[in-house]
Amino acid sequence: MAKTPQLRTVDVMRYITPLREGGSLPALAAADDGFNYVLKFKGAGHGTKALIAELLGGEIARTLGLPVPELVFANLDEAFGRTEADEEIQDLLQASQGLNLALHYLQGAINFDPVVTTVAPELASKIVWLDAYITNVDRTFRNTNMLIWHKELWLIDHGACLYFHHSFTDPEGHAKSPFALIKDHVLLPQASLLQEIDQEYRALLTEDTLRGIVNLIPDEWLQWDGAEQTPEEIKQVYFTFLTTRLANSDIFIKQAQHAREALI
Known part of the structure; x- marks a missing residue:
């Protein structure tokens, strides 16, 4: 019997900066475990289908022994983002309450x-x-x-x-x-x-x-x-x-x- 994979769940504590322009608007964010993550939002672009593709593709790659940053579920509290000055980012954060997906940030890569x-x-x-x-x-x-x-x-x-x-x-x-x-x-x-x-x-x-x-x-x-x-x-x-x-x-x-x- 194959070992069932598990993902950790973290709470997003701070939105640091968007990483690039485009439909998905991923961001660098800090979580409650003390690490920074590249956060992918379910409220962006293709919505949860992009997160599902990221999850399945990344975990299949990991199963095959390929080097992929750790994936975690990232929880966004409903109050998160209310103080964000950028309206587009605030809308994105509000639309992404609940579980999102994040990759461990490879500092200096x-x-x-x-x-x-x-x-x-x-x-x-x-x-x-x-x-x-x-x-x-x-x-x-x-x-x-x-x-x-x-x-x-x-x-x-x-x-x-x-x-x-x-x-x-x-x-x-x-x-x-x-x-x-x-x-x-x-x-x-x-x-x-x-x-x-x-x-x-x-x-x-x-x-x-x-x-x-x-x-x-x-x-x-x-x-x-x-x-x-x-x-x-x-x-x-x-x-x-x-x-x-x-x-x-x-x-x-x-x-x-x-x-x-x-x-x-």
């Missing part, structure tokens, strides 16, 4: 630059496999979503993965589709061991393991406007997508291999 840092074939293959599996559109030369911290590579920002859930139609069909956008992956040229990694990772991602990761999703993130399914039914859709895609990994592996051959 720098953005990964493929011109400066060459990633070994095994690690590159592992990251490309992950991103093809979770349909992550956001690890490109333009936006690598990787950091160098203490001379090690760390993966961040999985909020754009699992994009099937924005329509939530035909999850099994999406699960069995190739991932054409893998051609833009920043590490694809180095990913020469995809077949070997596929065998290793398929063995790690058992049904029990994937069920445990999906069950991390808080029910309050699954109260979608217009959705007829219950939270448990929505979780089952995610589980079905992940298990079906894993069972058909040869489809996205071949797509990645063909895209790599075209590059090199």
Whole structure:
């Protein structure tokens, strides 16, 4: 029986600063455990679906042994943000009361630059496999979503993965589709061991393991406007997508291999 993953829950004590402009407006925030976090808000952009993608993508990566900052549930009290001077940020904070998601802040980390840092074939293959599996559109030369911290590579920002859930139609069909956008992956040229990694990772991602990761999703993130399914039914859709895609990994592996051959 696989060990069920657990996430800590922290209370956000102080909003420090927004980290970048854009739809999601993540922020640096201090929590009651004394650490700083990159806080992702359920009241921003794609709402809780972006948090679900961040949660599932990050915890799948962690299960596969890839370096991801610790994820925690971050609770925003209803009084939080009332003194914020910026009206847009105040609205965001008010719309994000309750459970949000946060990543441990890697103090002093720098953005990964493929011109400066060459990633070994095994690690590159592992990251490309992950991103093809979770349909992550956001690890490109333009936006690598990787950091160098203490001379090690760390993966961040999985909020754009699992994009099937924005329509939530035909999850099994999406699960069995190739991932054409893998051609833009920043590490694809180095990913020469995809077949070997596929065998290793398929063995790690058992049904029990994937069920445990999906069950991390808080029910309050699954109260979608217009959705007829219950939270448990929505979780089952995610589980079905992940298990079906894993069972058909040869489809996205071949797509990645063909895209790599075209590059090199």
